[in-house]
Amino acid sequence: MSWTEILGFVTGAACVWLTVRAKVWNFPVGMANNVFFLVLFAGTGLYADAGLQVVFLALAAHGWWQWLRGGEQRLGPEIRRASGRELIVLLLLLVPATALLTALLARTHGSAPFWDALTTALSLAAQWLLNAKRVETWYFWIAADLVYIPLYAAKGLYLTAVVYGLFLAMCVAGLRGWRREIGAVAPLAVAA
Template sequence: MAVSDFLSGLTEPLNTVLFHVGQDAVSWAELLGFATGAVGVWLTVRARIWNFPVGIANNIFFLVLFWSARLYADAALQLVFLALGIHGWWQWLRGGEQRSARSVRRASPRTLVVLLLLLVPVTWALTVVLGRAGDSAPFWDALTTALSLAAQWLLNTKQVETWYFWIAADVVYVPLYFVKALDLTALVYLLFLGLCLLGLRAWRRELTTEAAQPVAVPA
């Protein structure tokens, strides 16, 4: 049995069509991808470490969805996000001082400058790759992917600026998916945008609360 046949057998149940929204068929993979995405963002808003295993499940569902749709570049990117999710899970557990759990903090100006400078070459490279793969909107898909990668890196180290990058990505995603006639996906990302705004507010509040706490002085 060929590897492709084996993989098709594994993913076939997830590709079962459940219902239609207009002309769009919604499969188990797509529905579970949306559900885990929404739950994952909500857990991130609450600064709960369970956002990472839920996010990894989300990557797997979208990997199946994109692979089945022959969107191989998008499927490969899910593997990148999956690896970053595992890294972030460990960082939140043991990435703090003396391998303690991380707390919310601000990114340094240097970190932000580096990420912003990297957006240009990463977006350019992804535009070329996606264009050759036949993507319908290579630049915009590349830009949102680059923003999402930067946001995920900041999320892994629990830095409040992660939300600015997620918000920027979602601001592009919403009209992009409407233009692509993926109305359900656009509405889901509109929900994500609202959750990101809540996340920014919640993390900034937590940052202020932690800064106001008195520092313990050793006896």
């Protein structure tokens, strides 16, 4: 366990907690988390996860601006459901993104090419939905966390695996909270 992993744990937990509470400060805290995880993952051969942190830095900057100044009245977006079209596009992009990243990671001798690629593609889709404050972001984060936990444990990143277990629990809480926020009582139906 390194200081980088410990700081990744602390900033990651804080970021997800702030996201669950729909607080805009999740973005700058998340950016600090990205830097710590970039260093950590590069050192363990999870190159897609390391590269993902660079992309997350850019997406976090965009999300931060979007939550502060985006939306129709420049007051930031409200929590709402994703459209069917948004979800179909993201799901259709997951397959080729995972395939391309898997091939790239295999060529660069990544330590877990397919799983690293899959979690990267899921995380990018989740972050896109988070920036738009869509409830479905939580489903993508939950799917990614279900893969991340055993992946990090297999790499000996036990504290990181534990933090992703906490992320998983917080994602479930976030899903429930955001659904409550928009008044959903029944299971989510995709908006047209």
